Amino acid sequence: MANLLHWRNIPTAKTLFVMIFMAGIGLIISVVALLYLSLHLITTKTNEIDDRRTALSVQGAVQTSVNRVWSLVLDNAVWDEAVKEAYRPTLDTAWLSKTWGSGLKINNLYDGTFILDEHFHVLWGAFHGKPFTEDNLRFFGRGMQFLIDQHAQPLASEKNIYAGITRTREGVAFVGIGLIRPMTEGFPVQGSARRYLVITRHLNPEILSGLGRTFQIEDLTYTAEPSAGPSVPLKSSAGELLGYLSWQARLPGVQAAQAASTDITQIVLLAAALILLFILLSSVGLYKLAKGEQQARRIARIDWLSHLPNRRALIEKLEHSRLSGEPGTKSVVFIDLDGFKDVNDIYGHHVGDQLIVTIAQTLRDKIPPEGMLARMGGDEFAMMVGGARAEESAAAFAGSVLDYLNTPISLGERTIHIGASIGIASGSLVEITSSELFRRADIAMYHSKSTGKGRITHYDSELNSVREREIVIENDIRLGLEREEFDVWYQPIVDARSQKMIGVEALARWHRRPAGGLKPDEFIRIAETSGLIYRLGQFVLRRACFDLQPLSDLKLSVNISPAQFRDPDFENKVAGVLQETGFPAGRLQLEVTETYVLESPERARAAIANLKSLGTAVALDDFGTGYSSIGYLRRFNFDTIKIDKSLAGLVDDDDQASALVSGTIRIASALGMAVIAEGVETEKQMKLLRLAGCDQLQGFYFSQPMPIESLLQLRQQRHC
Numbered sequence: 038m039a040n041l042l043h044w045r046n047i048p049t050a051k052t053l054f055v056m057i058f059m060a061g062i063g064l065i066i067s068v069v070a071l072l073y074l075s076l077h078l079i080t081t082k083t084n085e086i087d088d089r090r091t092a093l094s095v096q097g098a099v100q101t102s103v104n105r106v107w108s109l110v111l112d113n114a115v116w117d118e119a120v121k122e123a124y125r126p127t128l129d130t131a132w133l134s135k136t137w138g139s140g141l142k143i144n145n146l147y148d149g150t151f152i153l154d155e156h157f158h159v160l161w162g163a164f165h166g167k168p169f170t171e172d173n174l175r176f177f178g179r180g181m182q183f184l185i186d187q188h189a190q191p192l193a194s195e196k197n198i199y200a201g202i203t204r205t206r207e208g209v210a211f212v213g214i215g216l217i218r219p220m221t222e223g224f225p226v227q228g229s230a231r232r233y234l235v236i237t238r239h240l241n242p243e244i245l246s247g248l249g250r251t252f253q254i255e256d257l258t259y260t261a262e263p264s265a266g267p268s269v270p271l272k273s274s275a276g277e278l279l280g281y282l283s284w285q286a287r288l289p290g291v292q293a294a295q296a297a298s299t300d301i302t303q304i305v306l307l308a309a310a311l312i313l314l315f316i317l318l319s320s321v322g323l324y325k326l327a328k329g330e331q332q333a334r335r336i337a338r339i340d341w342l343s344h345l346p347n348r349r350a351l352i353e354k355l356e357h358s359r360l361s362g363e364p365g366t367k368s369v370v371f372i373d374l375d376g377f378k379d380v381n382d383i384y385g386h387h388v389g390d391q392l393i394v395t396i397a398q399t400l401r402d403k404i405p406p407e408g409m410l411a412r413m414g415g416d417e418f419a420m421m422v423g424g425a426r427a428e429e430s431a432a433a434f435a436g437s438v439l440d441y442l443n444t445p446i447s448l449g450e451r452t453i454h455i456g457a458s459i460g461i462a463s464g465s466l467v468e469i470t471s472s473e474l475f476r477r478a479d480i481a482m483y484h485s486k487s488t489g490k491g492r493i494t495h496y497d498s499e500l501n502s503v504r505e506r507e508i509v510i511e512n513d514i515r516l517g518l519e520r521e522e523f524d525v526w527y528q529p530i531v532d533a534r535s536q537k538m539i540g541v542e543a544l545a546r547w548h549r550r551p552a553g554g555l556k557p558d559e560f561i562r563i564a565e566t567s568g569l570i571y572r573l574g575q576f577v578l579r580r581a582c583f584d585l586q587p588l589s590d591l592k593l594s595v596n597i598s599p600a601q602f603r604d605p606d607f608e609n610k611v612a613g614v615l616q617e618t619g620f621p622a623g624r625l626q627l628e629v630t631e632t633y634v635l636e637s638p639e640r641a642r643a644a645i646a647n648l649k650s651l652g653t654a655v656a657l658d659d660f661g662t663g664y665s666s667i668g669y670l671r672r673f674n675f676d677t678i679k680i681d682k683s684l685a686g687l688v689d690d691d692d693q694a695s696a697l698v699s700g701t702i703r704i705a706s707a708l709g710m711a712v713i714a715e716g717v718e719t720e721k722q723m724k725l726l727r728l729a730g731c732d733q734l735q736g737f738y739f740s741q742p743m744p745i746e747s748l749l750q751l752r753q754q755r756h757c
Contacts, residue, residue, distance in 0.1 A: 057316060057319050057320070058316055058320075061312050061313065061315065061316040064312050065308070065309045065312050065313075068305065068308045068309070068312070069305050069308075069309075072301055072304060072305055073301070076294055076297070076301060077294075079293075079294075080291055080293065080294045083289055083293060084286065084288050084289065084291065087286070087287055087288075087289050088267045088286060091254055091267065091284060091286075091287070092267065092269050094252040094253070094254055095252070095254060095257065095269050095282050095284065096269060097252065098248040098249075098251065098252045098254065098257070099202070099271065099282070101248070101251075102211045102238070102240075102244065102248065103200045103201060103202065103211050103213075104200070105146075105211070105238070106147070106200045106211040106212065106213040106236055106237075106238050107198050107199075107200035107213045109146060109147055109213065109236050109238075110198045110200065110213035110214065110215040110234055110235075110236050111198050111215060113137065113150075113234055113236070114198070114215040114216060114217045114218065114233075114234040115196075115215075115217075115218055115219075115220055116217075116219075116220065117219045117220055117221070119136075119217050119234070120217055120218060120219045122136075123152055123217045123232040123234075124217075124230065124232055128152070128160060128161055130161060130168075133152070133161055133163075134163060134168070137150040137163065137234075138150065138163035138166060138168075145238075145243060145244070146238070147236045147237060147238045148164065148165055148210075148237060148238055148239050149162065149163065149164040149165070149169070149210075149235075149236065149237035149238075149239075150162065150163055150234070150235070150236055150237075151163075151169060151234070151235040151236075151237075152217070152232055152233070152234060152235075153214075153232070153233040153235060154230075154231065154232065154233075155193065155229055155230055155231035155232075157174060157185055157189075157233070158172050158173065159171060159172045159173065159174070160172075160232070162235075164207075164237075175206075176205055176206050177203055177205055177212065177235075177237075178203040178204040178205050178206070178273070179203065179204070179273060179275040179277055180201055180202055180203025180204060180212065180273035180274040180275050180277070181201075181203045181205075181212050181214075181235075181274075182275070183201070183203075183273070183274045183275035184199050184200075184201050184203075184212070184214060184274055185214065187199075192214065192215070192216055192231075192233065193216065193231050195216075196216070196218065197215070198213060198214070198215035199213065199214055199215070200212065200213035200214075201213075201273070201274030202271070202272070202273050202274055202279065203273050203274060203275075204273060204277070204279050205237065205239065207239055208239050208240060208241075209239065209240040209259065209271065209279050209280065210237045210238060210239040210240065211237070211238045211239075211240070212235065212236070212237045212238075213235070213236050214233055214234070214235045215233065215234055216231060216232075216233055216234075217232045217233065217234050240259055242258075245257045245258060245259060245282075249284070254284045255284055255285040255287060256284055256285035257282060257283075257284045258282070258283055258284070259271070259280055259281070259282055259283075260280060260281050260283055261280045261281075262280075262281065263281045263283070264281065264283040266283055266284070266285065266286055267283065267284060267286050268281040268282060268283035268284070269281065269282055337349065338350035338353070340411070340412040340414075342390055342393055342394065342397075342412070343393055343394055343397035343412045344397070345397050345401070345410055345411055345412045345418075346409060346410070346411040346412075347411055347412060347413075347414075348411060348412075348413045348414060348419075350409075350411060351409060351411035351413075351419055351421055352471060352472075352475070354409055354421065355367065355369075355421060355466065355471035355474065355475075356471050358423065358466055358471075359466040359467075359470070359471055365423055365424055365425060365427065365465070366423065366424075366425075366427045366428060366463050366464065366465055367421060367422070367423045367427060367463065367464065367465070367466055367471075367474060368421070368422050368423075368427040368428050368430070368431035368461060368462070368463040369419060369420070369421050369431075369461070369462050369463075369474050369475060369477075369478040370419065370420040370421075370422075370431050370434055370435045370438075370459060370460075370461050370478065371413075371417070371418075371419050371459065371460045371461075371462075371475075371478035371479055371481065371482040372400075372417065372418040372419065372420075372435075372438060372457050372458075372459050372482070373416060373417050373457065373458045373459075373482050373485075373486060374396070374416035374417075374442070374455055374456070374457055375455065375456035375457055375458055375486070375490045375491060376454070376455050376456060377389065377392070377415075377416035377455060378416070380392055380453060380455065384451065384453075388448065388451070388453075391448050391449075392446065392448060392453055392455070393412070393416075395446060395448060396418075396442070396446070397410075397412060397418070399441060400418060400420075400438060400441075403434055403437050403438060403441070404420060404422075404434065405422050405430035405431075405433070405434055406430075407422060407423060407424055408420055408421065408422035408430065408434070409421050409422070419475075419478070420434055422434070427463060428461075428463045431461050431463065432461065432493075432495075435459045435461055435493050436493065438457060438459065439457055439459060439491070439492075439493060442455055442456055442457040443456055443457075443491060456490055456491040457490075457491065458482055458483075458485035458486035458490050458491065458492065459481075459482060459485055459492070459493045459494070460477075460478045460479065460480065460481025460482030460483070460484065460485055460493075460494050460495075460496065461478060461481060461493065461494070461495045461496065462474055462475075462477035462478035462480075462481055462495075462496040463496075464477070477496040477500075477501070478496065480496060480500050480501065480503075480504050481494040481495060481496040481500060482494070484500055484503070507563050509552075510555065510559070510560055510563050511563050511564075511567045511569065513550060513552060514560060514563065514564055514567070514569050514573065515569060517547060517550060518569070518572050518573065518576065522547060522549045522550055522551075523545060523546070523547055523549075523573065523576060523577075524545075524546045524547075524548065524549065524744060525543050525544070525545060525546070525576075525577050525580045525581050525584065525745070526543075526544050526546045526742040526743055526744055527541040527542065527543055527544070527581075527584075527585075527742060527743060527744075527745065527748045528541060528542045528544060528735060528740060528741065528742040528743075529541055529735070529739055529740045529748070529751070530542060530592075530594065530713065530733050530734070530735045531733065531734050531735070531739050532732075532733060533726065533727045533731045533732055533733055533734050534727070536739075537755075538591065538739075538751075538752065538755065539590075539591065539592060539733065540591050540592035540593065540594060540626075540733070541585065541591055541592075541593060541594070541748065542594040542595075542596070542628075542735065542742075543577055543578075543580075543581035543593060543594065543595045543596075544557065544596075544742050545557055545561070545573060545576075545577050546742070547560055561573075561598070564598075565598050565599070565600045568600070570598045570600045570601060571600065571601060571604060574597065574598060574601045575610060575614070577595060577596075578595050578611065578614050579614050579617070579618065581593055581595055582614055582615065582618035582620035582625070583618050583620075584745045585620065585624070586618055586619055586620050588752070589624075591624075591752075592624045592625075592626060593620070593624055593625050593626065594626045594627075594628055594656065595625070595626070595627055595628065596628045596658065597627050597628060597629050599629075599630065602629055602640075602641065602644060603640065605640075607644060608644060608647040608648055608651070611627070611648065611651065611653065612651055615651070615653075621652075622651050622652030622653045623652050623653075625653045625654070626653065626654040626655070626656050626676065626677065627648060627653055627654070627655055627656070628655075628656045628657075628658040628679065629641070629645075629655065629656070629657065629658060630657075630658050630659050631657055631658075631659065631660065634657070634673060638672075641673065642672070642673055645673055645674065645675070649674075649676075654676035654677060655675055655676055655677075656675060656676060656677035656678070656679055656713070657670070657673075657675045657677070657678050657679065658679045658681075659679065659681040660678045660679060660680050660681060660684075660701065670704070670705075670708055670710070671708060675710055676710060676711065677710060677711045677712070677713060678701065678705045678710050678711070678712050678713070679712075679713045679714075679715055680698060680701060680712065680713070680714045680715065680731075681715060681716070682715040682716020682717075682736070683716070684697060684698060685698060685714040685715055685716050685717065685722070685726060686716040686717075686718060686722065688722055688725045688726060688729070689719065689721045689722050689725055695725065695729070698714070698726070698729055698731075699729045699730070702729050702730040702731060703730070706730065711732040711733065712730070712731050712732050712733070713731070713732065713733040713734070713735060714726045714731045714733075714734050714735070714736075715735050715736060716735075716736050717734045717735065717736030717737075717738045717739065718736050718737050718738050719738060720738065722736075722738070723738055
């Protein structure tokens with residue numbers, strides 16, 4: 038999968054501008070489309086709602102017409118005089134014609150009146166003011182027949198009026214039927230004789246126009262077939278389809294849209310202007326971003342001090358060569374300055390920075406053609422070169438660099454002596470990766486440093502075998518901690534005056550390793566570089582506290598590696614072990630080398646203060662092998678100084694060493710610090726160190742390191 042987050046894959050400012058511009062145009066189109074689509078949707082829905090409301094109004098108008106006929110029947114059928122005239126043996130047609138035939142045809146209330154007998158035969162009728170001569174119901178259609186069939190019994194015995202719609206021979210009509218009866222109680226006619234009044238009102242343009250005005254329905258018309266516009270079906274009381282009532286849609290949504298079109302246009306223009314303004318501002322920002330990005334890329338690939346390309350730039354160059362498939366061999370020269378740390382410690386970091394700048398300027402002049410020099414960080418440089426003569430060019434460059442760095446370098450009034458350890462690795466990027474090529478050069482450089490410094494080492498398979506063995510040991514350490522293969526041995530520390538054992542130093546041992554035991558010098562270094570020293574150091578501290586806890590007259594010294602000391606939680610871990618084991622903090626002394634104290638003085642001072650606040654003592658181990666400054670002895674306030682065996686072991690035959698030991702003891706005494714001399718192997722050394730003023734002594738002369746069981750036996754023997 039491609040590394041999509043890599044900065045080289047970030048679009049350029051021009052590409053981003055095009056993307057934002059297209060996105061802005063798309064946004065404008067989307068906003069315009071959204072507004073007008075929304076307007077269209079609102080218009081359509083408004084029109085649909087109005088059509089549904091109008092359809093309900095049309096249906097209401099139809100029902101109103103039916104109800105009007107119903108009321109006419111009620112007003113004319115429930116009438117005492119009508120009962121007297123309708124139930125005569127011989128009807129008075131003159132009275133009927135005058136009363137119902139033409140007299141009530143006012144305001145177009147109805148167009149036909151009819152009297153039916155108990156068998157629903159027409160006894161008398163008038164239609165459009167003319168006598169009606171038919172005696173059956175065929176004229177009235179299925180709708181009228183349905184009303185009679187459905188309500189024959191109620192019509193004869195109840196007071197209900199029934200009205201509906203039918204298709205007569207003359208067209209669609211509203212029709213009503215009801216029993217002619219008196220207004221008061223009591224029906225004067227005996228037997229089965231019944232007279233029913235039927236009133237019709239046929240649908241016509243005048244009626245539709247009146248309904249349209251009443252219900253605000255524009256152009257209400259009746260058609261046999263559905264029209265193109267809105268319409269509702271008109272059905273008879275029997276359910277037969279009689280036709281359709283249609284009207285002219287008012288389209289209120291269109292009217293509202295037309296009214297709002299000006300405002301919508303203004304909104305669209307405003308939105309477009311805002312988006313274009315955003316594009317303009319984004320373009321300005323992208324221009325600045327592009328300049329900043331270009332500068333940031335340049336800065337990110339340049340070392341700020343030497344102005345050389347940095348590690349990142351060199352690795353990218355190699356990766357580019359690998360990805361582009363460049364043929365041929367690539368050689369990497371890895372340079373580590375020897376003694377640069379001492380320059381910083383003695384003269385200060387500003388002098389160290391000047392030295393780096395001076396060396397970088399000189400090395401730049403020595404780069405072979407097509408080569409690339411980079412500062413890898415700190416006191417490390419690397420040069421990469423390719424081509425047919427890459428190995429030869431790399432070797433020549435490394436030789437000239439070593440010659441230059443082995444000669445004194447002038448910095449103003451100062452002359453600096455420094456050296457270099459150099460490693461060279463070559464190979465084809467088709468066969469190995471760029472990181473592997475760097476790893477090999479790094480391995481070769483460390484071999485130069487570990488075998489005496491000031492030399493050049495070419496990588497070969499044997500060096501790789503050394504590294505592979507280290508990996509095996511690293512894995513064995515991890516498994517050994519899990520399997521509890523490690524032991525803790527103890528070397529006595531005696532009082533210089535009484536020769537009495539007053540303490541012990543805890544030392545890690547690995548005799549029970551399945552592949553064969555290893556000396557501490559072999560596995561401690563690998564544990565530190567792999568990070569396993571944290572677990573190993575905690576194991577030694579915990580085991581030693583458990584073993585020595587019952588021996589209340591002995592103090593315990595435990596070595597702390599620089600890696601452990603760097604751990605910001607180290608002090609809490611020590612406190613946890615003391616609490617877990619119940620070991621008194623006042624009996625514990627932690628030994629730290631001056632190397633780490635000088636590398637991280639602020640962290641070292643804080644850690645020492647925290648440890649001393651727990652009640653533990655802190656000793657400076659291997660004093661005399663490094664910088665050995667009186668200033669930092671005062672600054673860090675150690676409880677004890679341990680003179681290294683490389684110095685203490687020479688007091689019997691080296692006057693200078695003897696003087697240095699005596700001076701160290703006087704300085705420590707003046708600062709209120711106890712002095713322990715390590716590596717005491719002879720009686721003469723013991724006596725000289727005691728006379729020099731050492732407080733405590735340690736070495737093979739008194740005892741070799743031993744397991745806890747042997748220590749208990751030795752202690753018992755000396756107490757006897």
